[in-house]
Amino acid sequence: MFDTVAIIGATGAVGHIMRKLLEDRNFQAKQFRFLASARSAGKTLEFQGKTYTLEELTKDSFAGVELVIASTPDDVAAEFLPSAVEAGAIVIDESGYWRMKPEVALVIPEINPEAALEAKGIIASPNCSTTQMVMALKPLHDASPVRRVIVSTYQATSGAGIAGTSDLLEGSRAYLEGKKHDYQVFDHPIAFNAIPQIGSEKEDGYTSEEMKMVYETRKILGDESIQINPTCVRIPVANCHSETITVETERPISPEEARQLFSDFPGITVVDDLQNLSYPLPSTCDGSDEVYIGRIRRDISSPNGLSFWCVSDNLRKGAATNAVQIAELLAKHKACT
Amino acid sequence: MFDTVAIIGATGAVGHIMRKLLEDRNFQAKQFRFLASARSAGKTLEFQGKTYTLEELTKDSFAGVELVIASTPDDVAAEFLPSAVEAGAIVIDESGYWRMKPEVALVIPEINPEAALEAKGIIASPNCSTTQMVMALKPLHDASPVRRVIVSTYQATSGAGIAGTSDLLEGSRAYLEGKKHDYQVFDHPIAFNAIPQIGSEKEDGYTSEEMKMVYETRKILGDESIQINPTCVRIPVANCHSETITVETERPISPEEARQLFSDFPGITVVDDLQNLSYPLPSTCDGSDEVYIGRIRRDISSPNGLSFWCVSDNLRKGAATNAVQIAELLAKHKACT
Structure with missing residues (x-):
């Protein structure tokens, strides 16, 4: 103690x-x-x-x-x-x-x-968007080194603090009533919109939020050779970030193997049954400490690729x-x- | 006539x-x-x-x-x-x-x-999500053959028809009032949520909407060798689909060259000034017949890659x-x- x-x-x-x-x-x-x-x-x-x-x-x-x-x-x-x-x-x-x-x-x-x-x-x-991605990458990286990651985020307004979510809810209310809302936190209206910028311009046309996902991932995994290409987008969701992640590993990891690796890793819950409309959603992951993964499938554009959807409560595990x-x-x- | x-x-x-x-x-x-x-x-x-x-x-x-x-x-x-x-x-x-x-x-x-x-x-x-992507790919493909595309969509509810948008607006209203909404079109609540499924399961863990983006793109460009990996996601936006697109071409196309190629192509408008918070948004593209492209940058994970953000009115050009x-x-x- x-x-x-x-x-x-x-x-x-x-x-x-x-x-x-x-x-x-x-x-x-x-x-x-x-x-x-x-x-x-x-x-x-x-x-x-x-x-x-x-x-x-x-x-x-x-x-x-x-x-x-x-x-x-x-x-x-x-x-x-x-x-x-x-x-x-x-x-x-x-x-x-x-x-x-x-x-x-x-x-x-x-x-x-x-x-x-x-x-x-x-x-x-x-960083919140980094944490849930690295949680997902780690069991794959241990099975076969991760070479390249392409990630697109669907980030919640709570990542911008209490005022961010208030902007979303008040902005949405105003929109539905045909009124204008004066946004406090976001540079563009976030209600019923998607904003492809989180943070400021950092380098090479990438934002500070995107470069956090690059540098922090390498530091946590202790591997400076991992190539990462992120696009960070704010969407009108109050809480829980979602990410589409495509990973290339040294040897191919099949969806079946990935599902097992994810399931065996502490802190990850697999929710993956497309036919029965089952995959993680911000609404179902809200308030949980886990990182949720679904839509696990072969990357049909590359022999060593794997694609999946990852959702986590950015205020909690993030x-x-x-x-x-x-x-x-x-x-x-x-x-x- | x-x-x-x-x-x-x-x-x-x-x-x-x-x-x-x-x-x-x-x-x-x-x-x-x-x-x-x-x-x-x-x-x-x-x-x-x-x-x-x-x-x-x-x-x-x-x-x-x-x-x-x-x-x-x-x-x-x-x-x-x-x-x-x-x-x-x-x-x-x-x-x-x-x-x-x-x-x-x-x-x-x-x-x-x-x-x-x-x-x-x-x-x-x-298909609407295909059209705006292929519009963006075409000028690149003419400059250097497109080998591989990784695309994540941020799709509006109007793609599911008038009832889709009514579901979004009525669902949002109910959510803000702490009430429940009985969704007519979507399998999960779309208000303040993100649903990583559009269409039904088709093949290899991909949905019908995703496979449309694969097959239709190849047919329009007349090139069956293009490898495409889509993830289609519905977000709480009423109109205009957005997409993050990463393209690998036979030779590298620089952001400067891409910006010129896009600008010269009929039907495409480039809006790309990150430092001044300028990029296409669903809210600013609504009602336009153009395909809008921004966040044009080098894919920092691959020598022949290019990444960008693409928005278009799915009911119009789509x-x-x-x-x-x-x-x-x-x-x-x-x-x-």
Whole structure:
């Protein structure tokens, strides 16, 4: 058990679920502290049957803190997390800021738990669209090295935070009433639309979200040779990202073998019976910690290819669940050493 | 000018737009007739300033008819169109039934007009998701043969007819009010969801909609060697299909060259400035006859690959516009011979 665990950003879209997961999964510590912006400091929240007052996050917040779990925007993570590390804490970070730094571990507990256990400072949790894809790639990669991935995403508005989903729902309501909605988060109307841009332009005509899927996947799988071509698209779904994934492996993996590999892998659930209209849907995966895979089939355009459809709750396994699983992994390791 | 033109299915989602296009583009014939099911026969409609009474479609409807434009379900096309051909008419068919028959021409006027002019009986208009993709592939294929295509679709509910869009709008309204909607057309709720199945299971784990994209593309481009891997997904958009397309060509085609090839091709409009948030959206392409392309970039996973985003109004270029363009082509040819 950790002595003092500090949670930063407990009131955001991901932080809210993280708190609930820590309660549901009975994550124990001698003491919890909740850190927030000056604006939120002083407010109270309920956690594991107790009332906590939010403390203002400063660089001096971390004396005596053993573990930090942070769910904040990139700039907050950049500014404050080094102070936590300097104060001797292990930090689990949900933001995008630290993930690709060489000294930072990027961890999905089902895939590279050793990286978390060896980490000294910050352990980053990957981007939501990356996490569910890498979960699907890992069992294939272990069976035969993944050479190339072509992925198109169908991403939910909750990935843009609470305001993203509010934009979708209020925008949809306005559309149906023939009114205009002033979008807060999205550059184009998201209601009844599809926006082929998530993040800003990064390189070679790809967006920051797309390049996260390239670089983070290689880092987590520890293989810089994997070639990945992503297109990230926002669609009018409130929660759960979907992805069409086509993979080329060194030797062909048949749909039957893939189905077995996926089924045997922890954290993956196969839902795959096209004839009976059975495959994962955002509506059926919402609220689950699993990564769901269906439409598993031979890539009819390539001898070594495999195609499938992958859905996961981006706020859970794509964010909060993965962070909590890392915390549990560290707590278990601490108990055993 | 044709003497007698019979229009079948003028009151459906596509038929309605076809009628409007024939008016807007001032398509002339000595006489028009409107044929419909027994249920609709007797009703009237306005066309080019005149009132027409819908006649019941029977196998004896076609005496003296020179051109038929049909927008009906597959079973109606299968049952009635051979009678039109036997009566000596040229038939433009929007349904899926006849497209792949060897004796039937499958035509996109910008691509293979000669097939329409050589046709004796039925000229089929391709599937909506196929048409916009083949429009995009053609200029590339002419520059360097297309070897392989990986395509993921983001398809609108209007592709499932008027009832499809009504399902989306009524389902969304119900969802926002916390009520249940009894879906008429879709097997799963489409409001705020993504359904990775369009059509029924066809072969190798692919759906009928997906295999249309394979077979129809090869037939239109006249190249059976092109390898195509489609995933067709229905999303909560009322009108305009979007597609992520990755193409491998015999020699690499740079984004700059592709942008020029697309811009020079009739019927294609390039909207491609990621930095300024500019790319085609369903909301901005709605009601247009063009195929829109953006996010043009190098496929970073393959030396000969190119990736882009393609949006088109599935009821227009994907259906009604293409049929009307075929009719115009035939009328022009008739005038010149």
